[in-house]
Amino acid sequence: MSVTEYDVVIIGAGVAGLTAGALLSERGFNVALVTKGEPTACLSTGCIDVCSQNKNPLSGIRNLPREHPYNLIPEKMIKESLCLFQSDMNDAGLPYIGSSDENRSVLSALGTSKISCLIPSAMAAAPQENNNGSIHIITFKGLKDFYPGYIVSRRGSTKFSVYDAGVSTTMSLASRFEEKAFFEKFIAWLEKQTIHEEMIAFPAVLGMESATDIVNTISILTRKPVFEIPTIPPSMPGRRLFNALKKNFRQKGGVIYWAWPVAGTEKTGRVMEAVSTNSAGRPNSINAKAFILGTGSFVGGGLTATRATIEENVFDLPVHIPGPRETWFDNDYFSRNHGIGKAGIMTDAFMRPLDSPWKNIFVCGSILANAEVLKNGCGHGLALATAHAAAQSCSEYLSHEL
Amino acid sequence: MNYEHCIRCTICVENCPVFRVNPDFPGPKQAGPDAQRFRSEREKAQDDWVLLCSQCKRCEMACPCGVEPAQIILKAQQRYGNEHPQTPAHLLFANNYYLSALGSLTAPIANWAASTRLGKMIFRNMGIATYLPFPKFRFRTMRNEKKMLNKGRKKVAFFHGCFINFYRPDIGRKIIRLLVSMNVDVVLPPQWCCGLPALGNGNLSLARHFARKNAESLSNYIDAGYDIVYTCTSCGLCLLHDYPGILEIPQGKKIAENSYDLHEYIINLMNEEYVKPQFRTVNRKIAYHIPCHLRAMGIGYPAQKLMAQIPGVELEVLDESCCGLSGSYGFKKENASTAIQIGNRAVSLIRRTKMENIVSDCGSCRMQLGGLSGMPAFDPAEILCEAVLPATSPENFHTDS
Numbered sequence: 150m151s152v153t154e155y156d157v158v159i160i161g162a163g164v165a166g167l168t169a170g171a172l173l174s175e176r177g178f179n180v181a182l183v184t185k186g187e188p189t190a191c192l193s194t195g196c197i198d199v200c201s202q203n204k205n206p207l208s209g210i211r212n213l214p215r216e217h218p219y220n221l222i223p224e225k226m227i228k229e230s231l232c233l234f235q236s237d238m239n240d241a242g243l244p245y246i247g248s249s250d251e252n253r254s255v256l257s258a259l260g261t262s263k264i265s266c267l268i269p270s271a272m273a274a275a276p277q278e279n280n281n282g283s284i285h286i287i288t289f290k291g292l293k294d295f296y297p298g299y300i301v302s303r304r305g306s307t308k309f310s311v312y313d314a315g316v317s318t319t320m321s322l323a324s325r326f327e328e329k330a331f332f333e334k335f336i337a338w339l340e341k342q343t344i345h346e347e348m349i350a351f352p353a354v355l356g357m358e359s360a361t362d363i364v365n366t367i368s369i370l371t372r373k374p375v376f377e378i379p380t381i382p383p384s385m386p387g388r389r390l391f392n393a394l395k396k397n398f399r400q401k402g403g404v405i406y407w408a409w410p411v412a413g414t415e416k417t418g419r420v421m422e423a424v425s426t427n428s429a430g431r432p433n434s435i436n437a438k439a440f441i442l443g444t445g446s447f448v449g450g451g452l453t454a455t456r457a458t459i460e461e462n463v464f465d466l467p468v469h470i471p472g473p474r475e476t477w478f479d480n481d482y483f484s485r486n487h488g489i490g491k492a493g494i495m496t497d498a499f500m501r502p503l504d505s506p507w508k509n510i511f512v513c514g515s516i517l518a519n520a521e522v523l524k525n526g527c528g529h530g531l532a533l534a535t536a537h538a539a540a541q542s543c544s545e546y547l548s549h550e551l
Numbered sequence: 552m553n554y555e556h557c558i559r560c561t562i563c564v565e566n567c568p569v570f571r572v573n574p575d576f577p578g579p580k581q582a583g584p585d586a587q588r589f590r591s592e593r594e595k596a597q598d599d600w601v602l603l604c605s606q607c608k609r610c611e612m613a614c615p616c617g618v619e620p621a622q623i624i625l626k627a628q629q630r631y632g633n634e635h636p637q638t639p640a641h642l643l644f645a646n647n648y649y650l651s652a653l654g655s656l657t658a659p660i661a662n663w664a665a666s667t668r669l670g671k672m673i674f675r676n677m678g679i680a681t682y683l684p685f686p687k688f689r690f691r692t693m694r695n696e697k698k699m700l701n702k703g704r705k706k707v708a709f710f711h712g713c714f715i716n717f718y719r720p721d722i723g724r725k726i727i728r729l730l731v732s733m734n735v736d737v738v739l740p741p742q743w744c745c746g747l748p749a750l751g752n753g754n755l756s757l758a759r760h761f762a763r764k765n766a767e768s769l770s771n772y773i774d775a776g777y778d779i780v781y782t783c784t785s786c787g788l789c790l791l792h793d794y795p796g797i798l799e800i801p802q803g804k805k806i807a808e809n810s811y812d813l814h815e816y817i818i819n820l821m822n823e824e825y826v827k828p829q830f831r832t833v834n835r836k837i838a839y840h841i842p843c844h845l846r847a848m849g850i851g852y853p854a855q856k857l858m859a860q861i862p863g864v865e866l867e868v869l870d871e872s873c874c875g876l877s878g879s880y881g882f883k884k885e886n887a888s889t890a891i892q893i894g895n896r897a898v899s900l901i902r903r904t905k906m907e908n909i910v911s912d913c914g915s916c917r918m919q920l921g922g923l924s925g926m927p928a929f930d931p932a933e934i935l936c937e938a939v940l941p942a943t944s945p946e947n948f949h950t951d952s
């Protein structure tokens with residue numbers, strides 16, 4: 150069995166795992182991150198929802214039920230985690246605007262408003278509350294899953310035009326926008342359009358790593374506010390966020406093991422010592438002094454529901470189950486009140502799992518019990534805040550142990 | 552096959568390099584799990600677009616549900632290959648091993664012929680793209696190396712793979728010197744093409760033929776106490792993943808359990824304190840392009856760990872892009888434009904790093920990225936040799952780069 154030793158192993162490559170990993174690497178710890186696949190963050194709009202229940206996200210958090218995991222984190226740390234995220238993303242070339250004092254609106258592909266806290270700058274110019282300004286949407290011939298008609302039906306003054314880019318998926322369009330020759334040709338077409346509306350919007354396909362620059366360039370050229378509208382997956386803003394977090398983690402010294410689903414663990418007494426995977430050929434194991442679990446809930450692969458119960462997939466930690474199976478689901482499919490949203494891992498204030506012997510496992514992100522991220526609109530925000538708390542406890546634990 | 556586990560989340564599609572640039576390919580979700588529901592044993596395969604998949608396996612890396620789109624497509628490719636006549640290019644690349652063996656025996660003539668206008672015209676007429684210069688055959692392949700026995704406690708049977716053997720035996724010799732300098736015995740077991748090119752060109756029976764021969768040879772060495780070390784990450788993935796998997800080789804499991812990536816092996820030697828290499832300063836700024844098949848192996852990036860220990864090395868890891876060549880994939884005329892577009896994207900990300908050298912474990916990645924960018928491209932073992940081996944070699948090895 151090949152063995153490698155780290156200070157910390159992070160399990161899960163989502164917003165929580167990559168953030169906790171970057172923090173610990175920055176503090177000088179030797180950090181490895183293992184992941185089965187890519188995170189659900191790639192499917193997201195890339196916006197950081199902190200708490201969308203209230204105009205002010207922090208007041209929203211204060212009104213959450215007592216058992217919500219946000220209540221384990223001091224408000225100061227929640228704010229710091231958002232500020233640090235903004236400065237890290239700025240360094241990674243993906244600036245975010247907004248602050249923890251006020252939520253903002255993002256125009257959705259259905260023409261409704263999505264409420265979120267930190268917004269990629271490419272979406273920043275979207276009309277805020279009570280702004281009924283006219284929008285001109287530029288979409289692409291054959292682009293699946295984006296229909297300006299939905300937006301026109303909700304905002305009467307909206308017009309749209311269609312550009313034939315020769316390709317018709319979000320991935321291929323974003324790729325084309327990274328090519329200089331394509332962008333120049335597109336700009337030449339755009340300059341010939343007469344646009345009377347006040348703002349210009351695009352489905353979020355304006356490049357991958359250059360999105361911010363592309364939006365700025367178009368805005369300067371047309372002398373109008375320009376913004377992107379997030380699409381359903383494949384979602385480019387989600388992938389840009391994932392890429393930027395990954396870059397930040399690596400720059401701080403972390404290493405990533407892909408195709409590494411944890412299949413086994415080694416432990417002594419109250420200490421978890423290693424995780425292993427059945428990689429091609431032979432089991433591969435990684436030793437560490439501490440572990441951070443950020444595997445997400447059901448879709449992310451952290452939890453599995455069976456007919457009878459709900460299991461945590463890596464360390465077999467005790468799972469908080471909201472009640473008997475009849476209470477797991479609401480009759481209305483689109484309800485935000487499915488009981489199963491409360492399932493997850495309960496922790497103490499140090500983010501250590503309750504009712505389990507392990508003193509060197511720290512939990513963060515949407516796997517936490519009672520998070521109800523859909524209902525509360527708190528996915529990535531909770532991931533950032535709890536990643537800070539888990540990294541803080543983990544680093545105190547390690548300094549104490551060493 | 553787990554195609555029913557697909558929740559249609561499209562993360563695989565986001566990761567497909569071909570889908571991004573070639574509208575004719577429906578993407579891993581549709582070509583894999585979606586189409587699988589409609590594939591019937593009773594009807595002749597009609598899905599010729601499965602041949603557009605380059606088998607980079609990035610979709611499998613991304614899937615959160617354990618569906619293996621590339622594996623589903625690979626099986627569909629084998630079936631299509633079995634039920635339809637093979638094009639000359641597919642036949643040629645499946646038999647790449649024999650072709651290269653001939654090329655090496657007649658290296659000066661073969662290289663000259665391949666570089667002439669007539670040669671290129673013949674290539675193009677056979678469906679072979681000529682945007683990259685065809686790699687140069689080497690007269691003196693690895694076969695001619697003698698055994699390097701120092702009575703070390705560790706014994707390695709080196710699976711060099713076709714690329715090293717026929718085109719860059721100099722790198723193969725450096726790797727042998729590197730291992731010998733770490734007090735490891737190295738032998739070259741009788742070996743053939745790993746079988747991956749045949750598999751990639753839809754020729755399952757030929758792939759199995761190669762695999763059986765290798766398995767018999769390697770298995771004997773394992774029984775005699777040797778560890779198998781490979782350097783080509785695609786050969787490695789084939790040994791570890793396809794021998795016990797789709798190729799159903801009886802000794803597959805044993806081979807997979809005893810085969811190591813070169814750098815993984817060196818790290819193990821260091822972990823066991825068998826060696827304590829002293830790294831000299833190497834002043835190089837390196838963009839380390841991770842081959843898709845190394846990423847798929849689930850062993851992390853061992854060469855990154857080693858290079859990071861070399862003083863003077865400045866390293867940036869790039870694993871977001873496929874190089875596009877994918878072995879023989881990009882050499883087929885119908886795939887050339889796809890391969891060039893994918894490759895240019897990888898090159899633009901490399902240029903953003905402002906590094907001066909490309910390093911990659913895979914020979915075909917180096918060929919593609921070096922060719923498209925004009926930057927020097929090295930094997931990580933070459934960087935390691937610069938840091939470990941004395942500048943002038945005691946063994947008087949002939950290097951021909």
